Amino acid sequence: MAKKDKYEQVAEQIGDLGAEETAQEHGLGKLKNEKAYNPMALSPEEEASKNAFLERERRMKARLSQQAEPVDEMPEPRTIGVSEDTSISEGWVPIVREQMGIRSEFYPEDWEFYIRPATVQAIKNWIGIDEKNALQMNNTFDEIIKMCVRIKDGQQVISWSHLNTWDRFWFILKVRELTFASNKQTITFEDNCQECDEEITFELRSSSLHYEFPDEDVVKKHWNAADMEWNIDPAEYGVEDEEPITLWVPTLAKQQAIIDWAQRQYQRKKKLDETFVSTFLPWMINKASRDEAQFDRQVQKIEKIYKAWSVPMYELMTDIIRNITINPKETLKAVCPHCGEEVISNVQFPNGVKVLFATETRVQKFGSR
């Protein structure tokens, strides 16, 4: 597929964030209307995989309720807990939000998340990925989310693109775990323990993803869960004569709008302020307009505000963004079997991200680090 076609496709998706189209496509929008709903046909393998996944989830849930421990501190967190729901029979598996830990707080309370196994088509797209093309990689990641993740607010389907950017990889791993649940394929790689320097094996799975959370008191003080925004008064931090700050969590929709916008700027031979675009802009957009010209103006307005910041304000903003960001990149955690410390390693794909959905062999190894 030519790059431009690919790109245009993405632009179309972004232009269609309303999700009506995807709701029809995947049927979750009609959960309660079971008669009208045409269930996704599962092959016997997919059915077996789904059942194995659900069985594990049920056991996990039972264990969890016995232990009554915080979900993100489970000793052997295989996968997730699953709530009883009719949609299971329709191919969509509900995700228990609590396992997202603090990340769950950055979604409206009523949102429910569902996943389904990657379809053959999704896996083909994945395997066809050109890993040298960052834009295409980004699109392929989004495609898996689009096809295999549903968000619902009551009866309303929320576009997949409203996932927070830092949750994308977690959901991809969830989908992978569901897809291969009956035929467990692990992806492991070696790294040296930062504490004792012994070699440890990291396993790539959703529950071993490592997240850095904002400080609890920072969230308590400045996160406005009712309006889903960060509110900070610069004066509180000794920065005078600046307007109160409102920031919004970066989502896949906003990320894509920014990528598209950056492409347009590039075509117009306009220079980009990289710090502004990558660090501040994703947080300063409330809702990305679907209209290109309007989005251009949105960015222009925000850049004006950014450029008007005093040095202390810039310093404060840098500090804030650093502290409220959950993971700028994917990292894994493991407990070192040699020294017992919890250690962190970067997720790297020297053999490519293709291994995530590769199906030929049981155990895939990636990376020498």
Ligand SMILES: [Zn+2]
């Ligand atoms: Zn160690």
